[in-house]
Amino acid sequence: NAGVIQTPRHKVTGKGQEATLWCEPISGHSAVFWYRQTIVQGLEFLTYFRNQAPIDDSGMPKERFSAQMPNQSHSTLKIQSTQPQDSAVYLCASTRDRGGNTLYFGEGSRLIVV
Amino acid sequence: GDKVKQSPSALSLQEGTNSALRCNFSIAATTVQWFLQNPRGSLINLFYLVPGTKENGRLKSAFDSKESYSTLHIRDAQLEDSGTYFCAATNSAGNKLTFGIGTRVLVRP
Numbered sequence: 001n002a003g004v005i006q007t008p009r010h011k012v013t014g015k016g017q018e019a020t021l022w023c024e025p026i027s028g029h030s031a032v033f034w035y036r037q038t039i040v041q042g043l044e045f046l047t048y049f050r051n052q053a054p055i056d057d058s059g060m061p062k063e064r065f066s067a068q069m070p071n072q073s074h075s076t077l078k079i080q081s082t083q084p085q086d087s088a089v090y091l092c093a094s095t096r097d098r099g100g101n102t103l104y105f106g107e108g109s110r111l112i113v114v
Numbered sequence: 115g116d117k118v119k120q121s122p123s124a125l126s127l128q129e130g131t132n133s134a135l136r137c138n139f140s141i142a143a144t145t146v147q148w149f150l151q152n153p154r155g156s157l158i159n160l161f162y163l164v165p166g167t168k169e170n171g172r173l174k175s176a177f178d179s180k181e182s183y184s185t186l187h188i189r190d191a192q193l194e195d196s197g198t199y200f201c202a203a204t205n206s207a208g209n210k211l212t213f214g215i216g217t218r219v220l221v222r223p
Contacts, residue, residue, distance in 0.1 A: 033210065043200065043213035056209055089155065103147060103202075103211060105157040 025094030
């Protein structure tokens with residue numbers, strides 16, 4: 001069991017460019033979560049898929065951020081026209097079913113927007 | 115306001131001593147999870163709790179849903195226990211975890 005795999009581990013992008021982050025959940029896990037971690041805000045929920053369907057995206061900034069789960073083995077988080085305030089560690093997690101089960105996190109993707 | 119409030123914000127422990135971390139919830143928490151974020155940044159799941167207690171080695175955790183709090187006890191602290199401890203809770207909808215701001219723990223030799 002390789003755990004939750006996130007790529008890239010680090011990304012530096014220029015302001016206004018697009019950034020795409022990838023997540024491969026643990027095989028057999030049906031729920032995938034995206035969180036963002038910053039020093040100021042801590043760990044913030046972004047969005048959540050169950051069986052590839054978007055369930056709750058209440059934490060997603062309304063503009064520029066989008067997430068997809070095209071198949072059960074990967075999810076993407078895309079940020080368009082990146083801004084310096086988007087700099088954060090983006091964490092993906094998976095669990096067997098709903099959020100009420102043990103959550104397993106990947107090591108995160110550190111995004112720096114310059 | 116803070117839906118999940120952790121205390122203390124930071125803790126310095128002598129190796130071999132005991133300590134306790136606490137989370138208070140202003141949401142109707144139904145499950146609680148505790149994580150340790152190591153220096154590499156990985157969030158390691160320590161406990162998943164419904165109301166009650168669990169123990170794993172030198173760690174013990176309790177969750178009281180009626181009083182809306184959870185505790186994590188560290189016994190005989192070791193250097194490798196250093197890191198940031200997070201608690202997180204789900205409500206009855208059982209979807210997303212809401213995290214506390216974390217407790218930074220440093221174990222000194």
